[in-house]
Amino acid sequence: MSWLPANWSTRIYALLLLVLALAPFIFTWIGQPFYLDLLSRALILAIAVISLNLILGFGGMVSLGHAAYIGIGAYSVGIPSYYDYYNGWLHLALALTVSAVFALVTGAISLRTRGVYFIMITMAFSQMVYFTFLSLEEYGADDGLVIYSRSEFPEFISMEGATGLYYWIFALLLASLYFVHRLVHARFGRVIVGSKYNEQRMQALGFNTYRYRLVCYVISAMMCSLAGMLLGNFTSFISPDMIGWARSGELIFMVIIGGVGTLFGPLVGTIAFVVLEEALSAITIYWHLIFGIMLVALVLYGKGGIHGWLSLLDRKEEDRG
Amino acid sequence: MADHLLRVTSLHKHFGGIAATDDVNLSVEQGRIHAIIGPNGAGKTTLIAQLSGQIRPDSGDIEFGGHSIVNYSTARRARAGLARSFQITSVVMPMTLLENVMLAVQGTGSHSFRFWAPVKHDTALKDAAMASLAEVGLDDRAGRIAANVSHGEQRQLEVAMALAMKPRMLLLDEPMAGMGKEEGSAMVEILNRLKGSITILLVEHDMDAVFSLADRLSVLVNGHIIATDSVENIRGNNEVQRAYLGDGYA
Numbered sequence: 001m002s003w004l005p006a007n008w009s010t011r012i013y014a015l016l017l018l019v020l021a022l023a024p025f026i027f028t029w030i031g032q033p034f035y036l037d038l039l040s041r042a043l044i045l046a047i048a049v050i051s052l053n054l055i056l057g058f059g060g061m062v063s064l065g066h067a068a069y070i071g072i073g074a075y076s077v078g079i080p081s082y083y084d085y086y087n088g089w090l091h092l093a094l095a096l097t098v099s100a101v102f103a104l105v106t107g108a109i110s111l112r113t114r115g116v117y118f119i120m121i122t123m124a125f126s127q128m129v130y131f132t133f134l135s136l137e138e139y140g141a142d143d144g145l146v147i148y149s150r151s152e153f154p155e156f157i158s159m160e161g162a163t164g165l166y167y168w169i170f171a172l173l174l175a176s177l178y179f180v181h182r183l184v185h186a187r188f189g190r191v192i193v194g195s196k197y198n199e200q201r202m203q204a205l206g207f208n209t210y211r212y213r214l215v216c217y218v219i220s221a222m223m224c225s226l227a228g229m230l231l232g233n234f235t236s237f238i239s240p241d242m243i244g245w246a247r248s249g250e251l252i253f254m255v256i257i258g259g260v261g262t263l264f265g266p267l268v269g270t271i272a273f274v275v276l277e278e279a280l281s282a283i284t285i286y287w288h289l290i291f292g293i294m295l296v297a298l299v300l301y302g303k304g305g306i307h308g309w310l311s312l313l314d315r316k317e318e319d320r321g
Numbered sequence: 322m323a324d325h326l327l328r329v330t331s332l333h334k335h336f337g338g339i340a341a342t343d344d345v346n347l348s349v350e351q352g353r354i355h356a357i358i359g360p361n362g363a364g365k366t367t368l369i370a371q372l373s374g375q376i377r378p379d380s381g382d383i384e385f386g387g388h389s390i391v392n393y394s395t396a397r398r399a400r401a402g403l404a405r406s407f408q409i410t411s412v413v414m415p416m417t418l419l420e421n422v423m424l425a426v427q428g429t430g431s432h433s434f435r436f437w438a439p440v441k442h443d444t445a446l447k448d449a450a451m452a453s454l455a456e457v458g459l460d461d462r463a464g465r466i467a468a469n470v471s472h473g474e475q476r477q478l479e480v481a482m483a484l485a486m487k488p489r490m491l492l493l494d495e496p497m498a499g500m501g502k503e504e505g506s507a508m509v510e511i512l513n514r515l516k517g518s519i520t521i522l523l524v525e526h527d528m529d530a531v532f533s534l535a536d537r538l539s540v541l542v543n544g545h546i547i548a549t550d551s552v553e554n555i556r557g558n559n560e561v562q563r564a565y566l567g568d569g570y571a
Contacts, residue, residue: 187433190440194413194424201411204373205428205486206399215434 008313013264020170024163036162042274043169044230049254049266050176051223056252057261058184059216060196061111064119064248065126069221071133071243072099073228078145078238088151088159095225102129103221107214123245133240144239151233159233169230173267176223181263183219192216196261253295259307268306324351326490326520327372327403332381334367334544341367342378343544349490349522354512356523356531359541365524366408368541369494372522373405374398386489399428402489406479408498408524412467418478419463422450425485453485457511473504480511490520497527509533532556 005011019026020043027035048070055061076095080086106125113121139145150159159165183189195202195209202209232238250273258269276294280287304311327349334342341364349355357365370376372383374395383391390398399405412421423440426449427433440446454460457477462470467478476496483491496512497505509530515521516534525531531538532552539549540561548561555561 182437182439185439185441186437187427187430187435187440187443189436190420190424190427191433194416197413197415198411200375201407201413202424202428203395204375204399204405204407204411205425205482206396207428207433208394208396212433 009310040166042271043173044227046267046270047176048224048227049270051220052251053255053266055220059192063122065122067243067247068126068129069099069224070228073225074232074238077232081147086149086152088153091151095229096222099221099225103218107217111213147236257305259305262307265307326351328384330382333379340544353536354521355537356535357539363541364544369492404483404486404488405492406483408494410475414468422453422481422485425482426450453481457481473500493523
C-alpha cells in the first residue's frame with residue numbers, strides 16, 4: 001500500500017487529523033456535544049503552542065511571555081466589539097498589527113539576552129501587558145469583558161455556531177502546521193535551526209543571527225495572536241486572567257509534553273494536556289497534585305515527549321539520504 | 322612589496338594582567354599559506370578570534386583587502402570573504418554533512434529571508450555544497466548526520482564549510498587537532514591541493530604538516546611574534562628552537 005505514509009508516527013498523525021476533521025459529527029453521533037467545546041479549546045491552544053514551538057523548539061528561544069500575544073489577540077476582538085465593531089477583518093488586522101509591533105519592540109530588546117535572562121525579560125514584558133489590561137477600567141479591568149457577538153466574516157462560514165467556529169479553528173490549525181512545516185525547511189528556517197544548535201558557527205558563516213531570530217519571534221507572535229483572536233470568540237468572555245505568566249508556563253509544558261522542535265508535537269501535547277486536566281479534575285479536587293507529579297515525571301524521563309514515543313514505532317533512521 | 326591580503330598592525334589584547342596578544346604585526350600575501358606556530362597558551366586561538374571578530378582587540382588595526390575590518394561583526398567579516406574553521410569542532414551536530422555545508426553556501430547568498438521554498442529541492446544550493454564536500458573527500462557521506470561521523474571527518478567538514486563560503490582567505494585553527502596519523506595526512510593532502518588558489522592563515526601544532534605546507538612562518542610566544550620568515554630560515558633559527566621547537570628539529 002504505497003499511498004500510506006512510510007512511518008507509523010506519520011500514519012498516526014494523519015489519522016488524528018482525520019478524526020479532528022470529523023470531530024463535530026463524531027461527537028453528535030455519540031451524543032456528547034460538550035466534547036466539541038473541549039476540543040475547540042484544545043485546538044485554539046494548540047495554535048498558540050505551535051507558534052511557541054517555532055521559537056522555542058526550532059529556534060531555541062525559551063519565551064515565558066507568549067500568553068501576552070493570546071491576550072493581544074483576544075482583546076483585538078473584545079475592544080472593537082465593545083464599540084459594536086464586529087467586522088472580523090478589522091479584528092484580524094488589529095491582532096496581527098499590534099502583536100507584530102509589540103513583538104518587534106520587545107523582541108529587539110529581549111533577544112539581546114540569552115538563556116535565563118531571555119526567559120525573565122519575556123515574562124516581564126508579558127506581565128506589562130497583563131497589568132495594562134488589568135488597569136483598563138473601561139474594558140472591565142479584572143472583571144473582564146463580555147463579547148456579545150463573534151467576529152463577522154461574511155465571505156466565509158459564520159463563527160456563530162459551535163460547529164462553524166470549530167471549523168474556523170481547525171482550518172487555522174492546519175494552516176499553522178503547514179506554515180511552520182514550510183518555514184523550517186526553507187532557507188529561513190535552516191538558519192533558525194542552525195542558530196539554535198550553534199550560533200557562533202552561524203555567525204562565522206556570515207549570518208546576522210540576531211536579525212533572523214527577531215523576524216522569527218515576530219512571526220511566532222503574530223501566529224499566537226490568531227489563537228488569541230479565536231479564544232476571544234470562543235469564550236465570549238475575556239479577562240486578564242487568561243494571559244498571566246502561569247498561562248505562558250502552561251504553553252511551555254504543552255510543547256514539552258508533545259515534543260520540542262517537532263511539527264506535530266505541539267498539537268498532541270496540547271490535546272493531551274487539556275484532556276488530562278479535564279479528566280483528572282473530574283476525579284478529584286486535588287488533581288493539581290497528580291498533574292504536577294505527572295509533569296515532573298514526564299520532564300525527567302519522557303525524553304522527546306509524545307512525539308518521541310511515537311517515533312519509537314518508526315524504522316530507525318540514523319541518517320538521511 | 323607583494324600584494325598583501327591581510328595586514329595586522331600593532332594588535333593588543335589583554336585579559337586582566339595577561340597580554341594574550343602583545344603588539345602583533347602580521348602580513349599575509351595573496352595566495353600563500355602563512356602558518357603561525359607557538360607553544361600552548363601563546364595566544365594563537367585568541368589571535369584567530371580577533372581576526373574573525375569573536376573577540377575585539379584593545380587596540381591595533383586589521384586590514385583585509387585594503388579595508389580596515391576591525392569594527393566589523395563576525396558575520397560581516399565572513400561576508401567580506403574571511404572564513405574560519407574552529408579548533409574545537411563547531412558544526413551543527415544534528416544536521417547532515419550536506420545540510421551543514423548547504424548552510425555555508427546559503428551564507429554567501431544575498432540573504433536568507435526566504436520563507437517558503439524547501440532547501441531540499443534547491444539544486445543550486447545542493448550542487449555547490451556537494452562540490453565543497455567533494456573537495457575534502459566527503460561527498461560519499463553527504464547524508465550522514467554530523468554527530469555520527471568520525472572526529473577526522475568532522476574536521477574535514479569544518480574545512481568543507483569554510484570552502485563553501487568561497488572565501489578570499491581561510492583562517493584554519495588547528496585543522497588537524499586530535500587527528501590520527503592517517504587522518505592528518507589526508508588533511509595535509511586536502512590543504513596542499515588548495516595551495517595557491519586560496520590564501521590561508523594556518524595555526525597548527527603538527528610541525529611536519531606546517532613545514533610541508535607553509536610558505537611563510539610566524540612564531541608566536543607569549544602573545545608576541547618573535548620571528549617571521551621562510552620555513553627554511555625558521556628551522557635554522559636558534560632563538561625559535563630554544564623557544565619552541567626543541568632539539569629534534571635542529
